[in-house]
Amino acid sequence: MRLENVWLRYHRRGPWVLRGVDVxxxxxxxxxxxxxxxxxxxxxxxxxAGVLRPGQGRVTDRPGRVGWVPERFPADQPFTVARYLTGMARVAGLSRAAADDAVTAWTDRLGLARFRAVRLPELSKGTAQKVGLAQAMLxxxxxxxxxxxWEGLDAATRELVPELIDEVLAADGAVLVSDHRGETIRLPGARRWTVADGALTEETPSADETVAVVEVAVPSARVASTIARLRAEGHQILRVRPDTSTDAPQPQPSAPPAALAPPVVGEAR
Ligand SMILES: Nc1ncnc2c1ncn2[C@@H]1O[C@H](COP(=O)(O)OP(=O)(O)OP(=O)(O)O)[C@@H](O)[C@H]1O
Known part of the structure; x- marks a missing residue:
């Protein structure tokens, strides 16, 4: 997809917000x-995303299916979560059966199952944001x-965002994400675009920005505090998983101590 010499302002005589963006x-x-x-x-x-049309310039080769997650989910709509998501899935072209399956799968994955019958205006901001995320991924x-x-999301769902991004990328999709909290700062391989004075500039990655993934094992009781400490040090938590080796035969006394520690925290720098 390409933005070609895109100019945009919100009012006819207003200031240009974007001035000849080409990317x-x-x-x-x-x-x-x-x-x-x-x-x-x-x-x-x-x-x-195609939500706004440029005043001048154009957007070419936009993929047919765009998932758009606004900063604030417009929760002022008289639908239940299930009705809204099913409607969105149908609009996205899914059959009724496929729409039902997608809604079940995404509400389960995002921890929205118990909110399916709740009306959108009754949701907390974080839960509404999750509906916004589900709607884009149906x-x-x-x-x-x-x-x-990441705004307003609980910790568990924040962990999920990079996972969803990876899934879209793995299926050859493209992802644009804005971030003022610095959460994506270490999204491996991400390009970095900075907007200033209506123009966009791209940072060229330097060699020392390459990342490695390190797996560490910690006792279950210390998972939350370890995650908090690693985040505070600027690491990205990729996932937390239980240690499946506890299902295996007991390690011999000579086994390395790491094999005894239950959960494993994956993190990258
Ligand atoms: N609907 C609108 N009508 C008029 N002006 C708008 C509208 N939306 C945004 N603007 C103005 O356009 C400029 C850019 O706003 P925009 O929301 O794109 O910035 P942003 O970088 O995303 O900000 P933030 O980090 O606060 O979300 C701002 O001056 C804003 O006041």
Whole structure:
């Protein structure tokens, strides 16, 4: 997909928010959009997603299926979670049966199962954000656009966001994500676009930004505190999984101590 000389302003005589943005993103690529508050990150994402049309310039080769997660999910709609998501799945072109399956799968995965019969306006902000995330993923998108997706989410769902991004990339989709909390700073392989004064510049990655994934094992009781400490040190938590080796025969006394520790925390720097 390419944004070609894109200019955008919200009012006829208003200031230009985007001034001649020219950028391209390909299948399997993720770009993090950075910049100070009010600089135009959301505006850029909305142009990319097709929510806003540029005043001048154009967007070409946008994938057919776009998943758009706005900064604030518009929860002021008179539907239950299940009705809303099923409707969105149908709009995305799924058959009734496939829509039902997708809604079940995504509400389960995002911890929304017990909210299926709850009306959108009654949801907390974080739960509504999860519905926004589910809605974008019901049908695998060729372009996933996430505007500050970590805002208001609980810790477990925040962990899931990089996983969802990876899944879209693995299926050759492209992902754009804005971030003012620095959560994506170590999204492995992400391009970094900075918006300032209406223009977009791309940082060229330097060699010391390459990442490695390190698995560490900690006692179950210390998982939460370890995650908090690693995050505070600027590491990205990729996933937390139980240690399956506890199902295996007991290790011999000579086995390394790591084999005895139950859960494993994966992290990258
Ligand atoms: N619907 C709108 N009508 C008029 N002006 C708008 C509208 N939406 C955004 N703007 C203005 O456009 C500029 C860019 O806003 P935008 O939301 O894209 O910035 P942002 O970088 O995403 O900010 P934040 O980090 O606070 O979300 C701001 O000056 C904002 O006030």
């Amino acid at each position: 391209r993103i390909g299948p399997g690529e993720v770009a993090v959009v950075l910049g100070r508050n009010g600089v135009g990150k959301s505006t850029l994402l909305q142009v990319a 049908r695998p998108p060729g372009l996933l656009v996430l505007d500050e997706p």
